[in-house]
Amino acid sequence: MSLTEDPTPLGDTAFLEYTWPVVSSKVFEVGEVAPTRTLADVIEHRRSNRVLAPASLEQTVGALLFALRPRFWKEGDSLKRSRRPSLSAGALHPITVLLFQERAVFRLNAELSLLERLQFSDEVYSAWVSKCQSVLPEANGTFLMLVADMARPNSAYANSESLVWRDAGALLQTIALVAELFGLGFCPLGILGHEVVTELHSDGQLLAVGAAVIGLRPEARAADSNQ
Structure with a gap:
């Protein structure tokens, strides 16, 4: 993989997705969007919040599903292209989100609206x-970690890594806006998490591409406690 060479389309070639070490899973629903928020309002009020309290798993996953779940699948497509809120090179969406909460590591399977607990x-x-x-x-x-399964990008493009890094930035921005919406x-966070990917024993197929934290802002927590 190269970050200096331009990506080049290869066509639809065969690939094998990484098999995640899932020990259990639970179906979650997409969170409900506040009807009074406009796009302009969300953009103007988005901030990075460095003081946070834990939100419930339902709140967190509901918002993340809104940001990540597919709205459209390309029928009969061998690369499983889809349309989602975040842009992605070739509509491949190779990045999955891991959640670190309650002494457990979860993977959000956005395709099936499942929260999968991983062996960790x-x-x-x-x-x-x-x-x-x-x-x-x-x-x-x-705490969230973005992990790219490079199987699909590598099957669709030569020198695909730069596209995946671009996707990671776009996905972080999308989640930031959706967090504000909810x-x-x-x-x-300015760290990646290669040590976590090493634990998953993917033989280089998985790539750590970003990290973040999501939760309740102090004012939201205070409002909840006063109700």
């Missing part, structure tokens, strides 16, 4: 959360 060591979980908290000590929310706080 306590040591790697603790080390990753501690690393995130060292960056944002007052962010006590759900009244949640959000902040990207």
Whole structure:
């Protein structure tokens, strides 16, 4: 893979997706959007929030599903192209989101609206959360990690990695706007998480491409406690 060479389409070639170590799964619903919010309002009020409290799993997953789930699938397509809120090179959407919350690691399977609990060591979980908290000590929310499965991009493009990095930035921006739409706080982190990907034993197929935290802003938590 190269970040200096332009990507070149290869056509629709065969690929094998990574098999995630799922131990259990649960269906979640997409969260309801506040009808009074406009796009202009969301854009003007979006901020990076560095002081956060935990939101419920239902709130967090509901918002993330709104940001990530496919709205349209290309029928009969071998590369499973889809249309989603975030742009993606070739409509491939190779990035999945992992959630670190409640001493567990989850994968959001946006295609099936499933939250999948993954088999993960306590040591790697603790080390990753501690690393995130060292960056944002007052962010006590759900830590997110963006992981790209390179099988599809590599089957569609030569030198595909630059496209995946572009997708990661677009996805972070989309989640940031959706968090604001749902009244949640959000902040990207300047770390990647290669040590977490190593735990997944993918033989280089998975690539850590970003991290963030999502949760309740202080004013939202105060309003909830006063009700």
